[in-house]
Amino acid sequence: xxxxxxxxxxxxxxxxxxxxxxxxxxxxxxxxxxxxxxxxxxxxxxxxxxxxxxxxxxxxxxxxxxxxxxxxxxxxxxxxxxxxxxxxxxxxxxxxxxxxxxxxxxxxxxxxxxxxxxxxxxxxxxxxxxxxxxxxxxxxxxxxxxxxxxxxxxxxxxxxxxxxxxxxxxxxxxxxxxxxxxxxxxxxxxxxxxxxxxxxxxxxxxxxxxxxxxxxxxxxxxxxxxxxx
Amino acid sequence: xxxxxxxxxxxxxxxxxxxxxxxxxxxxxxxxxxxxxxxxxxxxxxxxxxxxxxxxxxxxxxxxxxxxxxxxxxxxxxxxxxxxxxxxxxxxxxxxxxxxxxxxxxxxxxxxxxxxxxxxxxxxxxxxxxxxxxxxxxxxxxxxxxxxxxxxxxxxxxxxxxxxxxxxxxxxxxxxxxxxxxxxxxxxxxxxxxxxxxxxxxxxxxxxxxxxxxxxxxxxxxxxxxxxxxxxxxxxxxxxxxxxxxxxxxxxxxxxxxxxxxxxxxxxxxxxxxxxxxxxxxxxxxxxxxxxxxxxxxxxxxxxxxxxxxxxxxxxxxxxxxxxxxxxxxxxxxxxxxxxxxxxxxxxxxxxxxxxxxxxxxxxxxxxxxxxxxxxxxxxxxxxxxxxxxxxxxxxxxxxxxxxxxxxxxxxxxx
Numbered sequence: 221x222x223x224x225x226x227x228x229x230x231x232x233x234x235x236x237x238x239x240x241x242x243x244x245x246x247x248x249x250x251x252x253x254x255x256x257x258x259x260x261x262x263x264x265x266x267x268x269x270x271x272x273x274x275x276x277x278x279x280x281x282x283x284x285x286x287x288x289x290x291x292x293x294x295x296x297x298x299x300x301x302x303x304x305x306x307x308x309x310x311x312x313x314x315x316x317x318x319x320x321x322x323x324x325x326x327x328x329x330x331x332x333x334x335x336x337x338x339x340x341x342x343x344x345x346x347x348x349x350x351x352x353x354x355x356x357x358x359x360x361x362x363x364x365x366x367x368x369x370x371x372x373x374x375x376x377x378x379x380x381x382x383x384x385x386x387x388x389x390x391x392x393x394x395x396x397x398x399x400x401x402x403x404x405x406x407x408x409x410x411x412x413x414x415x416x417x418x419x420x421x422x423x424x425x426x427x428x429x430x431x432x433x434x435x436x437x438x439x440x441x442x443x444x445x446x447x448x449x
Numbered sequence: 450x451x452x453x454x455x456x457x458x459x460x461x462x463x464x465x466x467x468x469x470x471x472x473x474x475x476x477x478x479x480x481x482x483x484x485x486x487x488x489x490x491x492x493x494x495x496x497x498x499x500x501x502x503x504x505x506x507x508x509x510x511x512x513x514x515x516x517x518x519x520x521x522x523x524x525x526x527x528x529x530x531x532x533x534x535x536x537x538x539x540x541x542x543x544x545x546x547x548x549x550x551x552x553x554x555x556x557x558x559x560x561x562x563x564x565x566x567x568x569x570x571x572x573x574x575x576x577x578x579x580x581x582x583x584x585x586x587x588x589x590x591x592x593x594x595x596x597x598x599x600x601x602x603x604x605x606x607x608x609x610x611x612x613x614x615x616x617x618x619x620x621x622x623x624x625x626x627x628x629x630x631x632x633x634x635x636x637x638x639x640x641x642x643x644x645x646x647x648x649x650x651x652x653x654x655x656x657x658x659x660x661x662x663x664x665x666x667x668x669x670x671x672x673x674x675x676x677x678x679x680x681x682x683x684x685x686x687x688x689x690x691x692x693x694x695x696x697x698x699x700x701x702x703x704x705x706x707x708x709x710x711x712x713x714x715x716x717x718x719x720x721x722x723x724x725x726x727x728x729x730x731x732x733x734x735x736x737x738x739x740x741x742x743x744x745x746x747x748x749x750x751x752x753x754x755x756x757x758x759x760x761x762x763x764x765x766x767x768x769x770x771x772x773x774x775x776x777x778x779x780x781x782x783x784x785x786x787x788x789x790x791x792x793x794x795x796x797x798x799x800x801x802x803x804x805x806x807x808x809x810x811x812x813x814x815x816x817x818x819x820x821x822x823x824x825x826x827x828x829x830x831x832x833x834x835x836x837x838x839x840x841x842x843x844x845x846x847x848x849x850x851x852x853x854x855x856x857x858x859x860x861x862x863x864x
Contacts (some may be wrong), residue, residue, distance in 0.1 A: 277757055277858040298761065303758020316754045320461035332454050333759050377758075 223250035223286075224384055224417055225274055230283035232440075239267050243269040244440040249282070252387070252417040256408065258422050258431035265449055266440035267421035275308050276300045279325065288384055305333050307415075308390045309378030311388035314371040317362040317377075323369075324349065324358035327376040328401070334381060348376045368399030379410055385417040394422050402431050455764060459771040463779075466744070470776065473740040477780020477837060480733040484833050485721050489792065489823035495715050496824060499680045499704055502815045504581040505647065506551055507707045508674030509683045511688050512537065517671060518707060523552035525662055526701055530670035536694055537675055544678050544684050545579055547571070548661050548670045555733035556602075556652060558610040564590045565606065565650035567620060569659035569670070571595050573827035579676045582640045582653055589614045589638030595657040599637030600707040601716050605649030614639070620652065624663045632662045644811045656667065659818055680704070681826070711815055717747050730840050736843035741773055745848045752855040769852045773845025777837050784837075 232244040244266045251257060259267045263439055272278040273285055276292050285292045287307065295303060304310075309330075317326045321443040336344070349355045352372040362370050371391060388407070392400035400444045404427060410416050420427055436444030461469045478832030503509045511518070512533060514525040518683050527533070530548045537546045555562055570580070572591045577584035582601060583591055592599030600618050612618060614636050620629045634654060641648055660669060683703040690701050705712035745752075752765050800821035810817045 272858055275757070301756065301759055301761050304757060312754070312755055318458070318751060318755070320458065320465050329755075330758055332451070332765075335451070338463075 222287060224253045224255075225249075225251040226284075226286040226318045227270075227274070228284040228286075230270075230273060230280045230285060232266075232273060232278065242440050244273070244280070244437075247437075247440070247442055248409050249435065249445075251398065251417065251419060253384075254411065254417055256411045256418050256431060257433040257435060258420045258427055259435050259437060260422055260428050261437035261443075263424065264439075265424075265437040267437055269440070270321065270437070271389050271421050274385070275310060275387045276304055276376065295405055305330060309381065309383040309386035311371070311374050311378050311386060311391045313390040313393045315362070315367070315374045315394075317370055317373055319362050322359050322361055323376075326362070326373050327358075327380055329377055330381045342353065344448075345376070345380055349373075351410070352376045352424040355429055366399075368395045368402065371395060371399075371403055375403070375406060375410075378446055379414070379416055382414075383416070385390040386417060388418060388420045390422055390424070391420060392422070392427055397426075400424070400426060452767070455768045456771050456775075458655045459768050459775060462744070462748075462768075463772055463775055464571065468479060469740055470779070472737055472821055473776050474779040474783055476533065476733055476736045477777060477841070478783035478787055480729050481600050481781060481784025481833065481837060482791065482834065483729050483793060484726050484796075485784075485788045485823075485825065487726050487823040488829045488833060489795065491719060491722050491819055492826050492829055493822045493824035495719070495815070496680055497709060497818050498815045499708075501581065502708050502711050503674075503676060503680070504579055504584075504817070506549065506674060506686055507672065507704065508547070508579075509677045509680050509704050510675040510686050511672050511702045511704075511707050512675065512694075512699050513672040513702065513745065518700065518702055521615045521671070523550070523623050524625055525671070526665060526669045527672060528666070529668045530669040530673055532702055532792065533694060533699070537673060537690060540689055540693065542677050542679075542682055542688065542689070544676045545576065546676070547574060547579065548656065548672075550656055550663070550665070550675055552622060554620045554652070556606065556610065556620040557621070558616060560610050561610050563606060563649070565652060566621060567659070567841055569656035570653050572597065578823060579674075581642055582651060585640040585642045586638050587641045589636070590655075591653065591657045592634075592637050595655040597637070597655045598634050598658070600634035601638040601640060601653040602636055603637050603648035603651050606652070607636070609649060612636050612639075618652070618852050620654075622663070622798060625665055625769035630662055630664075632658070632772050634658075642812060642816060644816050646814060657696060688825035693734075708753040708815075715813060720732060726836070730836060734840045734844040737773060737776055737841055740776070741769065741845055742851070744772070745769060745852045746819050748852070749855050752852050753857045756855065757857040765855070768855035769849035770842070770845045773849070774838070777841025780841075781834065781837055792825070793825055795821070799823070 227247050227249040230244055230247045234241040234243055259270055261267055272442055273280055318329065324345060328341050331341045346355060349358055352375055354369060354372050354376065357365060357369060357447060392403055395403065406432060407418055411418050422428060432449045434446045451613055458731050472653065514527040517525045534546045534548050537543055552567060554565060554567040572594055575583055575591065587604060591601050602612065616636050618634050618636055619631060621629060624630045665712065677683065687703050755765065756762065799820045801820045803819035806819055810819055
């Protein structure tokens with residue numbers, strides 16, 4: 221199967237004062253279309269750094285990252301911005317919704333950035349909000365929603381533009397067990413029905429248990445890659 | 450993302466801290482109030498002074514014999530002035546025009562004499578609204594016609610020469626050839642403008658008597674005093690007259706040239722006015738800058754997240770600039786609300802400062818109205834609007850650029 225994402229000998233070094241921190245070391249990894257994978261490992265193992273590198277939010281110190289065959293290092297700022305907008309969905313640990321926008325407006329945010337016509341935007345957003353179980357709460361602002369509901373809006377925002385991959389950084393870290401199960405079920409369903417590729421960073425055992433592939437990182441190095449389904 | 454969408458988000462951003470937005474908008478509104486106060490009092494006072502000066506003999510625009518403005522002697526004649534006047538009156542920007550003879554003279558009564566200025570006028574043509582001396586008559590009347598033997602003199606001159614109505618006034622001046630000639634009139638009226646220098650030196654005589662005395666031909670004069678509907682159009686009228694008048698041997702000057710002292714005074718006062726407004730504008734811009742900067746610093750993560758999702762830095766810059774402009778527009782609206790009643794009161798009633806400066810306060814030989822009133826010209830309104838617009842735009846630039854430079858990764862790290 222052709223890789224959607226390919227990391228080749230990727231190293232990321234941060235300079236913290238006089239100390240060099242090797243966040244990721246010589247990582248080679250491929251992710252195929254439609255995968256439901258989890259990056260796991262203890263805190264400081266480099267999970268978030270890998271997501272940031274794949275999400276074109278950060279640049280590797282060494283190595284190559286390809287997304288749909290495009291070398292990210294060859295793209296300028298504007299092209300990277302468009303790539304993030306059109307091909308990558310982000311779900312952040314702290315939901316990160318725009319506080320002044322309603323659930324509907326947050327969910328359609330990226331579609332608006334893409335310039336999708338209003339009617340199509342409305343139809344697509346309402347369909348997704350319905351799928352994530354928030355159609356009745358579309359007009360509520362983030363501060364009127366629970367943590368789980370906010371994370372659902374964030375997921376809706378990530379998948380509305382139909383990206384190639386959704387990168388989710390600890391998506392269940394701030395929600396209770398029941399909500400976390402619901403969110404995972406939702407993402408599994410979207411992966412199953414829409415063939416959207418998901419890559420999580422997590423050290424939540426429930427996420428690891430439901431992931432189809434488990435990529436283990438320790439001190440920035442690949443220490444395990446287990447395909448379960 | 451379309452511009453209207455950015456405007457929509459910017460508006461919501463302003464609403465998230467309503468109190469801060471309102472306080473900032475009110476500071477803009479207060480600036481509008483101050484700016485209107487400075488500008489409108491200037492527009493009113495300057496217009497009043499210019500119009501007052503124009504009715505003291507020379508008009509808003511003066512057509513005079515060549516060199517007369519530099520050396521205003523009676524040897525310099527404007528030939529066929531009456532015909533020129535008819536041509537001038539065909540211009541629709543001209544309210545009226547008056548042919549006049551004006552020059553230096555010695556006035557005597559009994560054993561006393563005094564130097565001053567004689568102005569020859571057509572008594573039947575002159576209208577009080579265009580002639581300060583006529584509307585300041587306190588005793589008697591203007592000489593009946595241009596052949597009359599009457600003279601209208603200032604109250605201070607009457608006092609110094611011990612003159613009353615009906616008394617003889619002897620005047621000596623130089624004729625068209627430079628020879629000394631004398632004439633005699635009887636005081637038909639006394640005026641009092643309140644400006645001592647004017648009241649002690651000016652005498653109005655019938656123009657035809659003066660022409661004969663000076664050896665002028667029937668249509669000759671020193672100048673044509675042109676009064677226009679709006680003093681701001683003096684330059685334009687001057688240009689039009691230069692283009693339309695057929696004869697030669699004259700020069701056309703605006704009030705700023707014939708009343709250079711007054712023009713200088715107004716220019717200095719206006720510059721001070723602009724400086725004050727600029728400083729007020731700076732203070733207001735600093736307020737907007739402070740508000741927007743705080744707002745941007747509070748939203749660093751939000752901007753980072755938006756850019757992580759694909760919003761371009763330019764769109765973020767535009768969003769913050771729009772917020773700045775919206776504060777400006779809101780401030781203008783609030784400014785209009787708080788300024789309108791103030792303006793209406795000041796335009797109608799004004800504030801009477803006569804108890805502080807007296808009724809006869811004058812500067813550069815021109816009486817100043819002791820009642821401060823407002824008048825706002827269209828270009829002043831446009832200037833204030835443009836000033837607020839530009840200031841809010843400038844105040845928004847730095848916070849907007851700062852917002853656009855937020856690195857997405859650094860700002861969302863740890864989220």
